[in-house]
Amino acid sequence: MAEPILKWVGGKRQLLQELHSRFPISYEKYHEPFIGGGAVFFDLEPSEGTINDLNRRLISFYEVIRDHPEQLIEENHRHEYEEEYYYDARDRFNELHKLDERSLEERVEEASLMLYLNRTGYNGLYRENQSGGFNVPFGRHTNPDFIRERQVRKASDILDDIEIYNRDFDYLVDCVDEGDLVYFDPPYEPVSQTADFTQYQSDGFDKDDQRRLRDLAVKLSQNGVYVVLSNSPPVGELYEDVSEFTIEVVDAARMVNSDADNRDDVAEVIITNVPADRQRQQNLGDYS
Ligand SMILES: C[S@@+](CC[C@H](N)C(=O)[O-])C[C@H]1O[C@@H](n2cnc3c(N)ncnc32)[C@H](O)[C@@H]1O
Incomplete structure (x- = not known):
């Protein structure tokens, strides 16, 4: 259970337990196509697989x-x-x-x-x-x-x-096999106009990308790949007609605002095709 090296917008530390409990008990390789700070990846410490980010x-x-x-x-x-x-x-x-x-x-x-x-x-x-210019100002920290x-x-x-890739998430098509696990944590679909946290980098991630991702998730599922995806609740609608996926909304205390005191409890959707009887489900300890 290692820590992430970088702090990243949309970091998944608050959601680790909810995600892990839905992962399959066993799988082959692990893939994380939107790695960001890699909170889930470093916590899991997989021995084989791929990571990617644009x-x-x-x-x-x-x-x-x-x-x-x-x-x-x-x-x-x-x-x-x-x-x-x-x-x-x-x-x-x-x-x-x-x-x-x-x-x-x-x-x-x-x-x-x-x-x-x-x-x-x-x-x-x-x-x-x-x-593409990094523009965060100087911060006050104690002994960083x-x-x-x-x-x-x-x-x-x-x-x-x-294996490390710098591609669009569709690189997966060429390197995922039956029995592998893929965790997707794409940029958030904004809940409202003022809640646009998708500026991780200068390229945006729009509705067509969300649909493209859904089509890939369905294809992977049909090929016997375990898929777990998290995002903001509106994305759940895209998966409503796909029978093998379950859609659950959970509470995640996510810190996204530049003001450290302004923490919001935000709902997050977890979408997965891992059958309930193959999920870990047990309490995996306190990650908070
Ligand atoms: C929600 S963040 C991932 C956060 C990560 N799970 C963590 O714990 O820090 C989404 C990431 O997707 C990347 N990204 C955006 N569009 C992409 C695309 N089309 N393909 C692959 N990665 C993309 C962004 O650069 C960003 O790092």
Whole structure:
């Protein structure tokens, strides 16, 4: 049960128990096509499978952790927790993003900056503007840990036999087999106009993407793949006519607002084709 390395919008820590209890008792490989901060993946510590995300910097970060953990730790020691340093680091992070090709040193530097900015930025979140520039301001923290030596090594071990992709979620078509488990945590369908939390990166995820995802989930299910998906409740409607999927709404205390005091108890839908008699269901401990 490892911790996620980065804090990410839509992080699933509050929902772990609800999700785990619906996972099948046994399965072959594990796939997470919208990895984000990977709260579920790191908690599960699967030995085989794939992770994916459309965010290139995030995926390069996981590749560096898997393949070059010691270089990353060394680079992490260079940073300072200081406001002017933070803004220079942010500029450098955005400069590196503009390069078409990056050397290994530049990729390690970028991964290290990503971790540093995530630990020292305002409320520790990741946000990009329309043109892909990371734009989170400096944050006030008490002794932020941006070296994370133990966590980097642990994450590297977990990622050791995991294939990492930077594609649209449909990469799955080519690498999922019968008996595998797929957990989908796509960007949220906004509940209202003011609740648009889908700006993880400059590419949006619209209604057509939600439908495309539903069609893929149905196809996987027909091929004997276990599917679990979480999202905001309106997405449940898309699955109402698919007989093998059950749709359940659960309460999730999700912290999405930039104001740390403004936590909302929000409902979340969990959609799955895992038959009730194959679900773990037992109480798996307190994840709160
Ligand atoms: C809700 S977040 C995942 C949060 C994650 N479960 C966690 O615990 O941190 C959704 C992720 O989907 C990614 N994404 C958006 N569109 C995508 C697409 N078409 N294919 C793959 N990933 C996509 C975003 O970059 C974002 O990281």
